[in-house]
Amino acid sequence: MQPAPKYLENRARTAIGRAEPSRPLKCILADGLLTPGIRLFDYGCGRGDDLRHLSMLGFEASGWDPVHRPDHEHRSAPVVTIGYVVNVIENPAERQEALRRAWALAEQVLVVSARLTLEAKALRERTDYEDGCLTSRGTFQKFFEQQELRQWIDRTLEANAVPAAPGVFYVFRDEQARTHFLASRYRRRLAAPRLTKSAELFARHEAVLAPLMEFVGERGRLPQDDELANTAELAQVFGSIRKAFRVVLYATDEADWEAVREERGRDLSIYLALSRFEGRPPFGKLPLALQRDVKAFFGNYKQACTEADTLLYSLGQPGTVEEACQNSAVGKLTPTALYIHESALPILSPVLRLYEGCARGYLGRVDGANIIKMHRGEPKISYLNYPDFDNDPHPPLAESLTVHLQTFRVKTRSFGASSNRPILHRKELFISADHPLHAKFSRLTRIEESKGLFDDTSRIGLEEGWNETLAQKGVYLKGHRLLSARG
Numbered sequence: 048m049q050p051a052p053k054y055l056e057n058r059a060r061t062a063i064g065r066a067e068p069s070r071p072l073k074c075i076l077a078d079g080l081l082t083p084g085i086r087l088f089d090y091g092c093g094r095g096d097d098l099r100h101l102s103m104l105g106f107e108a109s110g111w112d113p114v115h116r117p118d119h120e121h122r123s124a125p126v127v128t129i130g131y132v133v134n135v136i137e138n139p140a141e142r143q144e145a146l147r148r149a150w151a152l153a154e155q156v157l158v159v160s161a162r163l164t165l166e167a168k169a170l171r172e173r174t175d176y177e178d179g180c181l182t183s184r185g186t187f188q189k190f191f192e193q194q195e196l197r198q199w200i201d202r203t204l205e206a207n208a209v210p211a212a213p214g215v216f217y218v219f220r221d222e223q224a225r226t227h228f229l230a231s232r233y234r235r236r237l238a239a240p241r242l243t244k245s246a247e248l249f250a251r252h253e254a255v256l257a258p259l260m261e262f263v264g265e266r267g268r269l270p271q272d273d274e275l276a277n278t279a280e281l282a283q284v285f286g287s288i289r290k291a292f293r294v295v296l297y298a299t300d301e302a303d304w305e306a307v308r309e310e311r312g313r314d315l316s317i318y319l320a321l322s323r324f325e326g327r328p329p330f331g332k333l334p335l336a337l338q339r340d341v342k343a344f345f346g347n348y349k350q351a352c353t354e355a356d357t358l359l360y361s362l363g364q365p366g367t368v369e370e371a372c373q374n375s376a377v378g379k380l381t382p383t384a385l386y387i388h389e390s391a392l393p394i395l396s397p398v399l400r401l402y403e404g405c406a407r408g409y410l411g412r413v414d415g416a417n418i419i420k421m422h423r424g425e426p427k428i429s430y431l432n433y434p435d436f437d438n439d440p441h442p443p444l445a446e447s448l449t450v451h452l453q454t455f456r457v458k459t460r461s462f463g464a465s466s467n468r469p470i471l472h473r474k475e476l477f478i479s480a481d482h483p484l485h486a487k488f489s490r491l492t493r494i495e496e497s498k499g500l501f502d503d504t505s506r507i508g509l510e511e512g513w514n515e516t517l518a519q520k521g522v523y524l525k526g527h528r529l530l531s532a533r534g
């Protein structure tokens with residue numbers, strides 16, 4: 048169906064110039080959906096800024112737009128994007144048609160993005176029109192709720208979309224690829240254990256053993272013969288994969304590998320627990336590697352699902368989240384919430400990982416969020432953005448996004464324009480003890496405490512009170528050093 052020319056002309060005005068990759072493109076890159084040799088096609092590419100970013104990164108990408116690139120051909124590709132297009136189309140039938148056309152081109156995954164109602168408040172002037180509104184520029188915008196967008200995609204494509212970020216969804220062509228993506232989302236990124244002893248045999252064959260160590264570090268179990276490229280070489284040198292790994296165990300700390308194994312088992316439990324919300328796949332539909340993980344960690348799928356359900360059930364019991372917050376080995380505990388830095392997510396207890404996982408399963412990745420607030424009194428998770436957390440000794444809060452896990456209402460707040468923003472203190476509490484900046488942050492906290500800067504906690508939470516406190520004590524901050532203002 049061809050849209051009326053007037054609307055097309057106005058829709059073209061919605062295409063903005065982008066200095067940085069769009070949110071969906073950032074998700075695609077962060078989630079590793081594009082690897083060298085995988086092509087992308089951008090359906091409704093506007094001025095083509097995402098295509099330029101991709102070509103700078105060395106990816107092959109092309110796109111079509113009815114106004115800005117009408118002569119470019121529609122091409123099928125492993126990854127197809129349709130970014131912020133469906134929300135500018137006022138005719139519901141044409142909106143669905145655009146989505147279906149993009150889907151028809153997607154060989155592996157379609158990435159759909161649209162604007163959300165929580166962005167609508169930024170528009171000052173608007174008039175209701177059809178199921179959306181007309182902006183002061185004469186363009187149409189349909190703002191979606193996160194769940195509404197997902198359901199609309201699912202209905203239109205008869206698919207099962209996966210939230211990648213607020214307003215961004217992945218639609219996988221292959222169910223196993225979808226499951227693989229979901230399971231890997233809850234897999235922690237831990238480094239493989241380091242060498243402890245010098246072992247002559249190990250040292251001689253380190254290069255041959257490296258892929259094996261990487262595999263076990265990644266999945267927490269030994270590979271089967273078809274899961275490693277150099278199985279034959281390992282068998283030739285050591286006799287078997289199992290014997291090869293014994294050499295690795297000799298040169299490294301066995302307890303570290305055991306910890307990796309336990310953690311991978313927990314990752315799998317968390318994935319299986321969360322998969323309950325959208326219909327857990329039957330065992331035979333899991334990717335082969337995941338089927339093997341299940342057997343290695345739980346013996347069978349029934350046992351794996353029982354353990355996952357026990358974990359999920361415990362989350363709904365009164366006091367479970369509260370107890371987990373109180374006992375958490377990491378995070379800053381306040382009367383209302385536990386706050387942690389995103390880097391500490393992997394070391395949270397399974398209950399808290401599941402608690403946060405419920406929000407992530409609904410929203411996907413929240414761009415820029417680096418502190419996660421797990422509310423204690425009610426089931427809510429907030430994603431907070433404190434720019435320059437590493438370098439600013441007391442970073443101010445720029446924006447927050449909160450999702451209520453019963454109503455699934457999403458709220459955002461921006462503090463950008465305020466001159467008196469909330470700030471962070473005691474940054475070491477948000478990160479793990481082995482974080483490279485832990486010692487630096489702790490040192491500053493000790494000095495600030497010794498100078499009495501935290502004595503009046505009612506004043507120091509906001510920028511103005513904190514700056515006044517520093518001035519009263521005659522000190523100022525240079526990076527993470529506290530200096531005397533009196534010379």
Ligand SMILES: C[S@@+](CC[C@H](N)C(=O)[O-])C[C@H]1O[C@@H](n2cnc3c(N)ncnc32)[C@H](O)[C@@H]1O
Nearest residue numbers: 058059061062091092093114130131132135145
């Ligand atoms: C908000 S812009 C988004 C452009 C680009 N994808 C981006 O994210 O920067 C919306 C684009 O949708 C295009 N468009 C409008 N109707 C369309 C349709 N039926 N099919 C494909 N694209 C369409 C417009 O020409 C416009 O460039």
